[in-house]
Amino acid sequence: MNLRVKVKLLRPRLLSNVFRFASTTPEIVERNEQVLIDDTDAAQVREAEIERKRNISRLTQAHFNIINGRMPYDEPKCLAHLTVKYHRKMYGKYGAQSGVDPSLCWPTKQDIEDRKEYESVAFPYTIQQMMETAAQNRKEAQQKIEQREKEVEAKFVKLEQWKKELNDKIEKKARDIQAAKEKKERLVEEVRRHFGFKLDPRDERFQEMLAKREKEQKKAEKQARRDAKEKMIIGKLQQKSVEMSDGKS
Known part of the structure; x- marks a missing residue:
């Protein structure tokens, strides 16, 4: 049997082997990816456990985060953490890392109106009026001091009498x-x-x-x-x- 005949006889077997291996290749790749993912998760878990054991400060997680320049809590722990004031404080301290919408830092129209009303009651006078009042108070105080000095001087003259x-x-x-x-x-x-x-x-x-x-x-x-x-x-x-x-x- 010559070489050409042998090749013709082996061709169907070779083709079947190729198709057989081709059908199982995606399953092997999927299993390999799954193994790699499982190894990554296990490595992350090990790193987290090592980091936990490395922390010997005995601080709470919130205090540990504050010392290391991170937000104390990743999620709200009480009602105060849901307030606008708390979010503003977190953004002012940690910036974009806090994940707070910066628009919360600006007062609303109602806040502005309330502040205007408060200032109109607490500070009813203008700066010019307050300056004039302060100057008048200083003038009156100086006049009282001078009057008192005159009285003391006059009494000192009458001391011998x-x-x-x-x-x-x-x-x-x-x-x-x-x-x-x-x-x-x-x-x-x-x-x-x-x-x-x-x-x-x-x-x-x-x-x-x-x-x-x-x-x-x-x-x-x-x-x-x-x-x-x-x-x-x-x-x-x-x-x-x-x-x-x-x-x-």
């Missing part, structure tokens, strides 16, 4: 006390002379007589003041009548 008046009052009070003491001593001496013998001042009879003499003396002093006042009034009336008579003449 006040010191003299105070010393005079002190001396007068001392004289009054001494006069009262001497008056008391005279009454006690008069009571002793009344009894004609030495008597204990604590004795009841002595105390009664002393009270009686004090009462009589007060009455006499009161009458003397009344008489002096009457004489003064009479003197003024006489002087006035003399002046009137001189005027008529």
Whole structure:
């Protein structure tokens, strides 16, 4: 059998082998891709586990993320994380990494109106009016200071006079006390002379007589003041009548 005949005989078998292997090639590729994917997932899981064990800080995940410059939470954990204020804060701190829509950082029309209303109540005056008010307040405060300085200066000038008046009052009070003491001593001496013998001042009879003499003396002093006042009034009336008579003449 020559070579050409052998080739003709082997051709159907070769073709069948080609078709057989061609039909199973996609399944092998799919299995290989699946194995590669499974290996990738396993590697990622291993890396995550290694990273978890490497973290020995014992911080919570949120605190660990903050320290490493990441957002504390990947998803909301409470109602506060759903507010506009929280989203604005996250965008201000982490920027586009936060995944927050930047349009939330701009106030709404209602926010602007509310702010205008608040400022109209809290700050009803313009800047020019506030500057004028502040200048007026400073001027009034300076005037009060100057007025106070003038009063202190005037009082300082009268200081010597006040010191003299105070010393005079002190001396007068001392004289009054001494006069009262001497008056008391005279009454006690008069009571002793009344009894004609030495008597204990604590004795009841002595105390009664002393009270009686004090009462009589007060009455006499009161009458003397009344008489002096009457004489003064009479003197003024006489002087006035003399002046009137001189005027008529």
